[in-house]
Amino acid sequence: xxxxxxxxxxxxxxxxxxxxxxxxxxxxxxxxxxxxxxxxxxxxxxxxxxxxxxxxxxxxxxxxxxxxxxxxxxxxxxxxxxxxxxxxxxxxxxxxxxxxxxxxxxxxxxxxxxxxxxxxxxxxxxxxxxxxxxxxxxxxxxxxxxxxxxxxxxxxxxxxxxxxxxxxxxxxxxxxxxxxxxxxxxxxxxxxxxxxxxxxxxxxxxxxxxxxxxxxxxxxxxxxxxxxxxxxxxxxxxxxxxxxxxxxxxxxxxxxxxxxxxxxxxxxxxxxxxxxxxxxxxxxxxxxxxxxxxxxxxxxxxxxxxxxxxxxxxxxxxxxxxxxxxxxxxxxxxxxxxxxxxxxxxxxxxxxxxxxxxxxxxxxxxxxxxxxxxxxxxxxxxxxxxxxxxxxxxxxxxxxxxxx
Numbered sequence: 001x002x003x004x005x006x007x008x009x010x011x012x013x014x015x016x017x018x019x020x021x022x023x024x025x026x027x028x029x030x031x032x033x034x035x036x037x038x039x040x041x042x043x044x045x046x047x048x049x050x051x052x053x054x055x056x057x058x059x060x061x062x063x064x065x066x067x068x069x070x071x072x073x074x075x076x077x078x079x080x081x082x083x084x085x086x087x088x089x090x091x092x093x094x095x096x097x098x099x100x101x102x103x104x105x106x107x108x109x110x111x112x113x114x115x116x117x118x119x120x121x122x123x124x125x126x127x128x129x130x131x132x133x134x135x136x137x138x139x140x141x142x143x144x145x146x147x148x149x150x151x152x153x154x155x156x157x158x159x160x161x162x163x164x165x166x167x168x169x170x171x172x173x174x175x176x177x178x179x180x181x182x183x184x185x186x187x188x189x190x191x192x193x194x195x196x197x198x199x200x201x202x203x204x205x206x207x208x209x210x211x212x213x214x215x216x217x218x219x220x221x222x223x224x225x226x227x228x229x230x231x232x233x234x235x236x237x238x239x240x241x242x243x244x245x246x247x248x249x250x251x252x253x254x255x256x257x258x259x260x261x262x263x264x265x266x267x268x269x270x271x272x273x274x275x276x277x278x279x280x281x282x283x284x285x286x287x288x289x290x291x292x293x294x295x296x297x298x299x300x301x302x303x304x305x306x307x308x309x310x311x312x313x314x315x316x317x318x319x320x321x322x323x324x325x326x327x328x329x330x331x332x333x334x335x336x337x338x339x340x341x342x343x344x345x346x347x348x349x350x351x352x353x354x355x356x357x358x359x360x361x362x363x364x365x366x367x368x369x370x371x372x373x374x375x376x377x378x379x380x381x382x383x384x385x386x387x388x389x390x391x392x393x394x395x396x397x398x399x400x401x402x403x404x
Contacts, residue, residue, distance in 0.1 A: 005239040005247070005258065006232045009265060010213040013253045013272050014206050021203035028196035035192075038134075038185050041065040046132065052108035056171055059135045065182055068133040068175065072104035073112060073126045075119070078150045080143055100147040102154065109155060109170050111138075111148050115179040132181035138172040148172060218272040225263075225276055234262055245330040246316070257303075257316035259327065261334060264305050266314040273314045275307045281360045282306040282349075283331050284341035285324050303327050306349070308357065338363055 032039075041064050049055050050069040058066050081094040096116050103112040112133075118126070138144040152170065156163040178184060209216045214228075222228035238244050238260040246259040256272065258265040264275045283305055290298040301324035304313040318324040332339040338360050348356035 003240065004232075004236055006219075006235050006265075007213045009256055009258065010216050010218060010272070011210055013218075013256060014209045014213075014216070016253050018203065018206040018210070021199050021206060024199040025196065025203060028192050028199060031192050032196070035185070035188065037062060038064045039189060042182060042186055042189055050105060052105050052110060052171065055105075055110065055135065055173065055175065059137075059171075059173055063135065065132060065134050067130070068103075068177070069130050070128045071112075071130075073114070073118070073129050074102045074104065075114075076100045076102060076147060076150050076154060078147045079116070080113075100150070102151055103175055109151070111144065111151050111170075111174045113144075113147075113174055113176040115177065117179070118177075129177075131177045133175050133177045136174045136176060138174060141174070144174045148174075218274070222274060225274055231263060231274070235260060235265075238262075245334055246327045248316075255317050255319060257318075257327070259316075259331065264314060264316075266305060266316040268312055268314060275305060275310070275314050277335055277337075279307040279309065280305060280335060280337050281308055281357065282345065283328060283337055283339045285328055287321075311353065336364070 040062070046065055046067040047054075047058060047063065048067040048069050049058060050071060055066070076099075079096050079099040082097045083094045099114050099116055099119060101112045101114055101118075103110040136144070138148055148170075152163050152166045155166045155170070159166075205215075213219060219228060219232075222231050225231060235258065239247055239258070244258060244260050246257055248255055248257045254267075256265070256267060260277075262277055264277060264280070266273060266275075283303065286302040286304055288300045288302060289296045290300065299321075301318045301321055303316045303318065303324050305316070306313045316327065318327065328339055331337065338345075345356060345359060348359055
């Protein structure tokens with residue numbers, strides 16, 4: 001059975017997005033699981049409590065949010081500070097972000113963590129605080145444990161009793177009053193849910209493409225170039241007959257590339273793109289130096305294909321210079337297009353696209369007149385260079401098209 005090279009290219013470029021979407025699904029599921037103790041009270045009516053016994057009962061039931069009613073609050077000389085760091089070193093002054101206090105209820109005391117703006121409240125306001133609050137155990141939270149010990153010491157000194165007695169009567173629970181109530185966690189829940197659903201939908205779409213490549217966006221966009229089935233047949237026929245100028249379906253998706261006398265498949269950023277060779281106007285090599293701390297740690301090569309009416313080029317990545325040079329050589333021998341790099345063309349392409357097309361057309365016409373004795377004055381995609389000129393343009397490209 002004849003191989004379907006177009007299908008292989010599409011499916012190979014689907015595996016990466018498929019894996020990424022699967023990883024995202026696991027990340028969102030992990031995030032949901034980690035915060036699952038909050039979800040049961042996130043959008044439901046809140047229970048109202050103003051007693052230690054009632055709050056303890058909610059905590060045992062696994063309730064996270066509740067409505068604190070008419071509580072009396074006294075501040076502790078203990079808070080949580082924030083600051084910026086650079087490489088583990090403080091780069092700014094500490095700023096108070098939250099402050100701990102003692103929650104005084106009719107039947108006892110609890111540790112509470114408050115927004116710093118509570119410090120601006122009047123004594124009268126602090127004697128009857130009603131707010132959305134959440135419950136958290138002290139275990140594993142260093143700040144909570146230190147604040148709890150501070151509260152025990154304060155109560156022990158105030159009532160003249162041993163700290164061990166205070167600990168026996170004050171539950172190890174921290175009542176936190178968030179500055180924006182449940183809004184922060186509600187937003188987090190919606191982000192996690194939306195991210196999960198989007199990732200799941202994207203994963204299922206990529207999975208469908210694995211089984212039916214014609215559902216891909218790339219295949220559906222072939223209709224803009226011509227009949228999709230005819231294009232597919234032409235590409236597969238050229239690959240089967242060995243008449244492709246260049247084909248790479250075995251390496252990673254980043255090196256995807258296929259060139260026939262009629263079509264070119266490459267990448268625009270990470271997306272597959274197809275161009276018609278009759279619209280091809282310019283081809284050149286680009287050397288990319290990969291640097292870490294200004295030290296070159298690797299090189300890669302790109303062959304850039306420019307088409308009429310399309311501002312961004314189609315790129316075929318090559319891991320070796322010889323591969324890229326061979327690709328340009330094959331194009332220059334079989335598709336009479338401009339395969340030389342020049343700063344003038346690059347500048348015109350960036351600043352005056354119409355002038356760029358005119359200049360390329362004139363160069364093609366002049367070369368046709370010089371080498372073949374006639375002037376087709378055709379599209380700028382009918383220019384042929386000899387091998388020495390290709391080598392020269394490749395060397396010039398290495399110098400002028402380096403990307404740092």
